[in-house]
Each structure stands twice: as structure tokens, then as C-alpha cells.
Amino acid sequence: MHNTVKIAIIGYGNVGRGVVKALKRNPDMELVCILSRSPARVKNEPGVTVPVFAEDNLNELKKADVAILCSGSKDDLPVQGPFYAKHINTIDSYDNHSNALPYFKAMDEVAGKAGTVSCVSIGWDPGTFSLQRVLSNALIPGSKIYGFHGIGPDGGISMGHSDAIRRIAGVQDARQYTHAIPGAIESVRSGENPELKSGDMHWRECFVVVKEGADTGAIEREIKNMSGYFAPYKTVVHFVSQEELDAKYSGFHHDGLVIGSGTTGEGNLALIEYRNIWDSNPEATANIMVAHARAAKRLANENRRGAFTIFDIPPAYLSLHSREELISKFL
Amino acid sequence: MHNTVKIAIIGYGNVGRGVVKALKRNPDMELVCILSRSPARVKNEPGVTVPVFAEDNLNELKKADVAILCSGSKDDLPVQGPFYAKHINTIDSYDNHSNALPYFKAMDEVAGKAGTVSCVSIGWDPGTFSLQRVLSNALIPGSKIYGFHGIGPDGGISMGHSDAIRRIAGVQDARQYTHAIPGAIESVRSGENPELKSGDMHWRECFVVVKEGADTGAIEREIKNMSGYFAPYKTVVHFVSQEELDAKYSGFHHDGLVIGSGTTGEGNLALIEYRNIWDSNPEATANIMVAHARAAKRLANENRRGAFTIFDIPPAYLSLHSREELISKFL
Numbered sequence: 296m297h298n299t300v301k302i303a304i305i306g307y308g309n310v311g312r313g314v315v316k317a318l319k320r321n322p323d324m325e326l327v328c329i330l331s332r333s334p335a336r337v338k339n340e341p342g343v344t345v346p347v348f349a350e351d352n353l354n355e356l357k358k359a360d361v362a363i364l365c366s367g368s369k370d371d372l373p374v375q376g377p378f379y380a381k382h383i384n385t386i387d388s389y390d391n392h393s394n395a396l397p398y399f400k401a402m403d404e405v406a407g408k409a410g411t412v413s414c415v416s417i418g419w420d421p422g423t424f425s426l427q428r429v430l431s432n433a434l435i436p437g438s439k440i441y442g443f444h445g446i447g448p449d450g451g452i453s454m455g456h457s458d459a460i461r462r463i464a465g466v467q468d469a470r471q472y473t474h475a476i477p478g479a480i481e482s483v484r485s486g487e488n489p490e491l492k493s494g495d496m497h498w499r500e501c502f503v504v505v506k507e508g509a510d511t512g513a514i515e516r517e518i519k520n521m522s523g524y525f526a527p528y529k530t531v532v533h534f535v536s537q538e539e540l541d542a543k544y545s546g547f548h549h550d551g552l553v554i555g556s557g558t559t560g561e562g563n564l565a566l567i568e569y570r571n572i573w574d575s576n577p578e579a580t581a582n583i584m585v586a587h588a589r590a591a592k593r594l595a596n597e598n599r600r601g602a603f604t605i606f607d608i609p610p611a612y613l614s615l616h617s618r619e620e621l622i623s624k625f626l
Numbered sequence: 627m628h629n630t631v632k633i634a635i636i637g638y639g640n641v642g643r644g645v646v647k648a649l650k651r652n653p654d655m656e657l658v659c660i661l662s663r664s665p666a667r668v669k670n671e672p673g674v675t676v677p678v679f680a681e682d683n684l685n686e687l688k689k690a691d692v693a694i695l696c697s698g699s700k701d702d703l704p705v706q707g708p709f710y711a712k713h714i715n716t717i718d719s720y721d722n723h724s725n726a727l728p729y730f731k732a733m734d735e736v737a738g739k740a741g742t743v744s745c746v747s748i749g750w751d752p753g754t755f756s757l758q759r760v761l762s763n764a765l766i767p768g769s770k771i772y773g774f775h776g777i778g779p780d781g782g783i784s785m786g787h788s789d790a791i792r793r794i795a796g797v798q799d800a801r802q803y804t805h806a807i808p809g810a811i812e813s814v815r816s817g818e819n820p821e822l823k824s825g826d827m828h829w830r831e832c833f834v835v836v837k838e839g840a841d842t843g844a845i846e847r848e849i850k851n852m853s854g855y856f857a858p859y860k861t862v863v864h865f866v867s868q869e870e871l872d873a874k875y876s877g878f879h880h881d882g883l884v885i886g887s888g889t890t891g892e893g894n895l896a897l898i899e900y901r902n903i904w905d906s907n908p909e910a911t912a913n914i915m916v917a918h919a920r921a922a923k924r925l926a927n928e929n930r931r932g933a934f935t936i937f938d939i940p941p942a943y944l945s946l947h948s949r950e951e952l953i954s955k956f957l
Contacts, residue, residue, distance in 0.1 A: 573890070606956075
């Protein structure tokens with residue numbers, strides 16, 4: 296039989312709910328508890344069948360092998376990541392690309408000292424898309440690598456960007472849809488290897504609900520100038536009512552495409568495309584984090600310690616299957 | 627500066643020539659020698675600027691860190707792989723899927739005893755496509771995984787299958803083109819998750835030049851009944867002259883597509899597509915093997931030993947870049 300991986304969920308929003316569902320699809324996984332800022336609320340949520348504790352209940356937390364951190368990257372993870380990595384193996388989906396290296400280093404230092412394993416920035420972008428970028432670069436040296444999100448007509452929701460807007464004073468709720476610019480994809484697929492800046496490839500559409508009396512002008516400026524998240528893009532902000540947001544913009548569809556374009560030999564075309572389509576973006580992130588929880592336990596069992604990105608983990612460690620099964624079924 | 631990886635090439639056909647070109651694109655790589663069954667011929671090939679030795683010249687071979695085995699899977703690698711793994715770290719592209727596990731075990735035993743690292747079945751299929759199959763299975767548990775090759779109208783050349791035909795008595799030369807069956811791809815993309823057998827997804831087209839006096843009927847039967855390679859497929863065999871083969875069928879274009887299709891949560895669509903387009907199939911294989919030579923040296927430096935598939939290697943090991951560069955540029 297498989298070694299059971301005992302999981303704790305920290306933070307119970309959309310990703311946390313996705314983790315509960317993902318764990319049920321992995322027969323070697325067992326959810327042992329949820330830690331939340333609002334345990335009383337979470338206890339009453341439908342589908343919650345495990346004990347729920349306050350966020351500082353380390354004694355209960357330590358009954359798990361791995362904690363899956365399901366909170367936001369902007370304000371929560373920079374504090375929670377290093378806090379929990381002192382006590383337990385962690386998985387997080389820290390998604391601010393421009394701060395990823397300092398976050399990795401902070402987590403590596405804490406986990407290295409504590410003797411725990413922390414898998415950071417685990418999701419699909421950063422995450423599986425990052426992996427494809429590294430592979431394209433290594434397998435087609437000199438290739439140019441492009442990433443697109445929100446290729447369908449409705450674009451795709453970005454949880455990180457939605458969360459970033461929600462943290463602004465005066466904002467009650469928000470959803471951010473990323474849209475790829477179709478002409479940019481075409482020029483890449485043609486092998487032209489165009490020079491494209493972030494703003495040539497995507498634009499961002501924000502649907503924002505404000506609290507009574509909030510200064511919408513100031514909020515719009517704060518969104519558009521938010522460094523890393525919105526500043527480099529054409530950004531359109533719509534202020535809508537909570538009713539309209541819930542009715543029209545409640546889905547979590549997202550999709551994306553990585554293209555590595557280059558040549559082999561003396562100019563033979565070489566193109567690698569990686570496309571993901573997810574009806575539920577938070578469930579996709581949850582699924583990917585759950586597979587990495589399996590890897591984290593295995594790394595910890597080997598007495599590895601410190602922070603790991605998706606680049607550092609043998610892909611077999613993500614799988615339930617034995618080496619023989621992997622070779623027989625998948626090689 | 628980077629640690630130089632010293633490379634020996636064993637077997638100098640299309641893949642071997644591709645390795646020479648691929649090494650030039652990797653600034654940390656240095657070709658030190660070529661071992662060939664016909665060293666006199668290879669010495670005179672254009673572009674060969676390193677010493678060429680006979681295949682049994684182990685003293686010269688051992689000046690390299692890693693030997694890249696560029697010979698065929700059907701007859702050569704089962705003998706050469708275990709022979710060379712006793713003496714040096716190896717990379718091969720053993721591509722007979724149905725015999726991959728016994729080959730892995732044979733290599734693992736030899737390399738484990740010898741204290742060398744052998745990366746086996748390294749290419750794009752098996753290889754990067756296998757990796758995508760494992761990832762789809764781990765990240766979308768319960769997903770169905772489909773693989774297609776030769777999606778364009780001309781299909782794609784399979785070196786393994788061409789090589790297998792060339793080994794038949796009476797065959798002078800051959801090219802095998804694999805064709806995907808378009809209706810099968812459509813039904814997979816629609817999310818129907820159809821049940822497809824090998825023969826529902828592809829057919830195989832062979833262009834064969836025979837030696838004078840050869841029995842074409844017997845050759846055609848031997849091709850069509852070749853277990854693993856042709857038996858499960860609709861196979862069309864054309865007998866052509868060497869002139870026609872060279873004029874019309876000398877390119878090495880190939881392409882392929884892996885699709886993992888499933889759901890997350892309570893039925894939300896989840897689709898992962900991985901597509902490769904290569905104008906030169908042997909150069910693609912060469913490029914992927916060269917990146918794995920870097921990984922093999924690094925694994926050997928860590929005193930790892932035995933056989934490794936692409937599943938067992940942290941993707942960062944394939945890259946020239948440091949951990950900090952990978953996080954900053956690609957995460």
C-alpha cells in the first residue's frame with residue numbers, strides 16, 4: 296500500500312476548497328485538519344468534515360505531514376510562509392513573479408534551519424508554466440519563450456490579481472480577467488520571434504465593487520499603478536454592484552499557453568507549445584499543490600531540507616505510481 | 627564560469643550529427659571524440675573536427691564525462707548500452723516503448739554496479755512526451771492521456787521505425803512516416819474522452835528501397851507483423867527506388883501532441899496539451915540528449931548511480947542556468 300500523506304489546509308477560500316476536492320481524488324492523501332482565521336465560519340461550511348482550528352494551533356497542525364498554504368500572495372504568504380515553514384513541510388502558490396526570488400530565499404533560510412521542506416510558487420503560473428519555460432530554454436538553446444493567458448473570448452480570471460485589488464482600502468470585492476492579444480499569438484506561432492513587451496501581449500480587465508463612500512477615482516489610480524501587477528498593462532476598471540459581480544463574473548475559468556520558438560542545427564524550426572484550459576483556476580492550483588505535497592513528504596523522508604521550486608523536484612515524486620508503473624504506463 | 631561537460635559521441639548517423647550541432651549551442655559543452663564502427667568514413671565527414679576512434683577504444687572514451695549513444699534501439703542499444711554503461715556515464719534514446727522497462731532494468735543493474743549514471747529513453751517520445759504524460763496523470767488524477775504524432779498533412783518521420791525496417795534482410799533503405807488520424811484528435815479535444823486503440827489514432831506509411839533480388843512480399847509481411855513497431859497499425863508499404871526516396875522523402879520533419887483530458891473538483895473541465903513541431907526529428911532528439919548530458923554529469927558529481935529516466939531528474943539539472951537565474955528569469 297501507499298504511504299499516506301497527512302495534509303493540513305491553512306486558509307479556507309477558493310483554493311482551500313479546491314484542495315479538499317483534490318485530496319479525494321488522490322487515494323494516498325488524508326486531510327487531517329483545517330487552520331483558519333475564522334474557524335467558526337469554516338466549521339459550518341458544507342463539505343467540511345475535519346476539525347477546524349485557529350491559525351496558531353501548532354500542536355494540531357503538527358499532526359499533518361504537509362501544510363498546504365491556501366492564502367493570498369500579496370499580504371498573507373510573505374508572513375505565513377516563513378511562520379509555518381519553521382514547524383512543518385509546506386506547499387504554497389506564491390505568485391508574484393517579480394518577488395519570487397526574495398520569497399524563495401526567505402523560505403529557504405527558514406526551512407533550511409528548521410529541517411523542513413517548503414515547495415514554493417507551486418501552481419500553473421508560476422508552476423507548470425515555469426517548468427515549460429525552463430524546459431524550452433534547455434532543450435532549444437536560444438529559443439524565445441512567450442506566455443499567454445486568457446486566450447478565449449472571456450479571458451481568464453487571475454486570482455492573484457483579484458486578491459491584490461481586494462486588499463485596496465475601500466474595495467469590497469473584485470475579479471480580474473486577463474486577456475491575451477490575439478495578433479501577438481499569431482506572430483509567435485508564425486516563427487517570426489517578435490519582440491513583445493508585457494503590454495503587447497495582454498490587457499487586464501477589472502470588475503470592482505466598492506464600499507459605501509469609497510473614492511473610486513483613487514481606487515482606479517491605485518489599481519492601475521500597482522507595480523508588478525497592473526502598471527505595465529493597459530488596464531480597464533469597471534465599477535459594478537456586488538449583485539452584478541456575482542451574477543456575471545463568478546466563474547473561475549482560466550487558460551494559458553506557453554510557446555518556446557527557436558531552431559535546431561543550422562536553422563531548422565523547433566517549436567514547443569504548452570496549453571492548459573481550466574474551468575476552475577483555483578481547483579487547478581489546488582490539484583497541482585496536492586501533487587507537490589506528495590513530493591514534499593518524499594523529499595522530507597530523504598532528509599532534504601529548505602525551499603524547492605517545481606524545477607528542483609524529480610517529476611516522479613509528484614506521482615502516486617512506482618517507478619516500474621511509471622516506465623510501463625507512461626514512458 | 628560553468629563546469630565544462632566533456633562529451634563523446636558513439637555512433638555517427640543523423641542523431642550523432644545533430645549532437646555535434648547541438649553541442650555548439652551549449653557553451654558549457656565540449657565534444658572530445660567520436661567513436662564509430664567506421665572511423666575512417668566518419669573522419670572524412672564535413673564538420674568532424676575531433677578525433678574519431680573505433681567503438682572499442684575505451685581509453686579515449688574515458689576522457690569524456692558523458693557518452694551520448696546515437697545508435698538504433700532495435701539491435702544496437704540493447705548491446706551497446708550495457709557495454710558502455712560499465713565504463714562511463716551514458717545518455718541514450720532507447721525508443722521501443724514496450725521493451726523500455728527491461729532495458730531500464732538492464733541499464734540500472736550495470737550502471738549501479740559500475741558507479742555510473744545512465745539516462746535512458748531520452749528524446750521527445752519517449753522523453754519529453756513521457757514527462758507530460760506523468761505530469762497530466764499526477765496533476766489531473768483520473769485524466770485520460772492521448773498522444774498523437776504526424777499531425778500535419780505529410781505526417782512525421784519516425785527514426786526508430788525507419789531504422790527497424792532498414793534492419794530487415796534485403797532492405798537497402800527506408801523511411802517511415804507516422805500519420806495521426808484527424809477525427810481522433812477532434813474527439814479528444816471536445817472532452818468526450820473516447821476509448822481509442824493505437825490503430826484508431828495513427829496509421830503508418832513506409833517507403834522502402836530493396837536490394838537487388840530481394841523478396842518484396844516477404845519484406846512487406848515482415849514489416850507489417852513486426853511486434854511493437856507495426857503489428858497494431860494499419861501499415862502501407864511502398865517500394866520505391868533509392869532516387870525517389872532521396873528526392874521525395876529525405877526530410878526529417880516530425881511533430882506530435884499529448885493531450886491529458888479530465889476534470890477537477892466536481893466535474894470542471896481540465897485539459898493539458900503539449901505540442902512539439904520539429905523540422906528535424908534527429909536534431910530534436912540530439913538537443914534533448916545533450917541537455918540530459920548536463921544532468922548526468924551533475925548526478926554523477928553527487929555520487930548518484932544507476933539508470934534514470936526523464937521522470938527521475940530535477941528539471942533544473944537540464945539547464946545551464948543557476949538556481950537564482952532560473953527563478954528570476956523563468957519562474
